[in-house]
Amino acid sequence: MSRTRTRHRRSRAFFLAALATVLATTGGTALAVSDGAGGTAQSRAAAARVDNPYAGAKPYVNPEWSAKAAAEPGGSAVADQPTGVWLDRIAAIEGVGDSMGLRDHLDEAVEQGAGVIQLVIYNLPGRDCAALASNGELGPTAIGRYQTDYIDPIAAILADPAYANLRIVTTVEIDSLPNLVTNTGSRPTATPECDVMKANGNYIKGVGYALRELGAVPNVYNYVDAGHHGWIGWEDNFAASAQVMYEAATTEGGSVDNVHGFVTNTANYSALKENNFTIDDTVGGRSVRESTWVDWNRSVDELSFAQSFRGQLVSTGFRSDIGMLIDTSRNGWGGSERPAGPGPTTDVNTYVEGGRYDRRLHMGNWCNQSGAGLGERPTASPEAGIDAYVWIKPPGESDGASKTFPNDEGKGFDRMCDPTYEGNPRNGFNPSGALPDAPISGKWFSAQFQELLKNAHPSL
Numbered sequence: 476m477s478r479t480r481t482r483h484r485r486s487r488a489f490f491l492a493a494l495a496t497v498l499a500t501t502g503g504t505a506l507a508v509s510d511g512a513g514g515t516a517q518s519r520a521a522a523a524r525v526d527n528p529y530a531g532a533k534p535y536v537n538p539e540w541s542a543k544a545a546a547e548p549g550g551s552a553v554a555d556q557p558t559g560v561w562l563d564r565i566a567a568i569e570g571v572g573d574s575m576g577l578r579d580h581l582d583e584a585v586e587q588g589a590g591v592i593q594l595v596i597y598n599l600p601g602r603d604c605a606a607l608a609s610n611g612e613l614g615p616t617a618i619g620r621y622q623t624d625y626i627d628p629i630a631a632i633l634a635d636p637a638y639a640n641l642r643i644v645t646t647v648e649i650d651s652l653p654n655l656v657t658n659t660g661s662r663p664t665a666t667p668e669c670d671v672m673k674a675n676g677n678y679i680k681g682v683g684y685a686l687r688e689l690g691a692v693p694n695v696y697n698y699v700d701a702g703h704h705g706w707i708g709w710e711d712n713f714a715a716s717a718q719v720m721y722e723a724a725t726t727e728g729g730s731v732d733n734v735h736g737f738v739t740n741t742a743n744y745s746a747l748k749e750n751n752f753t754i755d756d757t758v759g760g761r762s763v764r765e766s767t768w769v770d771w772n773r774s775v776d777e778l779s780f781a782q783s784f785r786g787q788l789v790s791t792g793f794r795s796d797i798g799m800l801i802d803t804s805r806n807g808w809g810g811s812e813r814p815a816g817p818g819p820t821t822d823v824n825t826y827v828e829g830g831r832y833d834r835r836l837h838m839g840n841w842c843n844q845s846g847a848g849l850g851e852r853p854t855a856s857p858e859a860g861i862d863a864y865v866w867i868k869p870p871g872e873s874d875g876a877s878k879t880f881p882n883d884e885g886k887g888f889d890r891m892c893d894p895t896y897e898g899n900p901r902n903g904f905n906p907s908g909a910l911p912d913a914p915i916s917g918k919w920f921s922a923q924f925q926e927l928l929k930n931a932h933p934s935l
């Protein structure tokens with residue numbers, strides 16, 4: 476794309492952003508507006524959305540998750556929290572077995588008098604290319620089925636006027652686009668599966684299609700997955716990831732107007748705020764960036780990452796009014812292991828090791844982490860640039876099986892979920908830190924739920 480075109484798109488985005496601000500301050504009710512730039516119906520719909528779909532809106536509580544949480548000892552303390560509804564296969568649209576389908580959830584949301592519902596769009600071809608635990612039903616080339624059998628029916632249901640008064644938040648394709656940057660080509664972390672998805676373009680095409688089709692529904696708010704700080708917070712991943720996200724949003728005639736914001740830390744464990752050290756601290760003349768834990772990352776925690784990545788996204792061409800979501804379902808790191816203050820200033824490593832809340836053995840660990848706790852309860856507008864803290868990953872649902880489990884969902888056995896595993900290049904060859912005896916991803920894992928309750932921070 477030529478520079479001129481980029482500039483043209485940006486200035487239109489800025490105009491729309493200004494318009495959205497006006498609409499937000501006037502209650503966001505004006506519908507018949509022109510964007511003055513020959514805008515499409517899509518961009519007018521985008522302008523009519525409220526700035527923050529979480530503001531002043533009662534969130535939908537998924538009764539299926541709620542019942543599982545309430546059935547656990549101590550679980551009733553959180554069973555009324557809103558969690559993400561994962562559409563993790565085509566059958567989930569109608570409902571797998573006797574579980575609720577998409578319409579059931581939307582009807583129930585209307586019944587609850589909810590103002591906002593959170594869906595997870597999660598079924599790309601060749602899903603989870605750098606791991607095995609959440610491989611899906613669609614092979615790498617199944618882009619056609621993704622479009623016609625998955626996204627199209629979802630978009631049709633969401634467009635039903637019966638749901639027009641719900642703000643429908645869609646978090647789009649967790650863990651997909653960053654994989655194209657960090658786990659391909661000459662990177663030591665590259666996998667053949669991610670190389671295939673980069674070469675065939677089906678992650679970009681799939682995400683682009685989802686954003687266009689869902690974004691055409693005026694009350695849908697698309698938030699694209701943006702990994703977490705312990706993944707794309709490094710210099711060589713940061714701008715490149717924003718660029719891939721821009722490419723996906725604008726592919727095949729798509730527009731940044733279909734992107735309301737981004738979600739970070741989904742199903743991950745990165746601490747929200749590390750209060751005991753900042754990226755600017757030095758010990759004995761050495762920056763905390765030089766510590767083994769931080770390892771030259773640009774951010775020490777998820778909040779600072781989400782805010783700075785937001786700036787990067789805007790300068791890459793996304794609208795200046797985008798908002799960020801942070802999944803705080805399992806990043807609390809409370810309990811007896813939580814440091815009460817900064818570590819000793821013997822050297823930069825003792826300082827960071829003694830002070831960090833995130834107790835993982837390595838930031839690359841992602842499966843059923845031992846010692847993790849529930850994080851901040853879902854909250855609207857908690858910090859500048861952040862639309863909400865959300866619980867997209869439903870606490871108590873496994874990240875992956877700790878041994879081979881036969882299943883018909885395409886899910887594999889990833890040794891990052893095996894507590895005896897000694898690691899790979901993506902976690903610096905550290906032990907996995909995973910809890911034992913875990914079922915396949917998405918299944919209820921009582922021992923993990925108990926661990927999350929015990930280590931909740933803020934405590935319950």
Ligand code: BGC
Binds near residue numbers: 561869872873874917
């Ligand atoms: C799984 C999904 C599940 C989701 C929420 C993912 O890791 O692959 O099947 O719905 O987690 O628990």
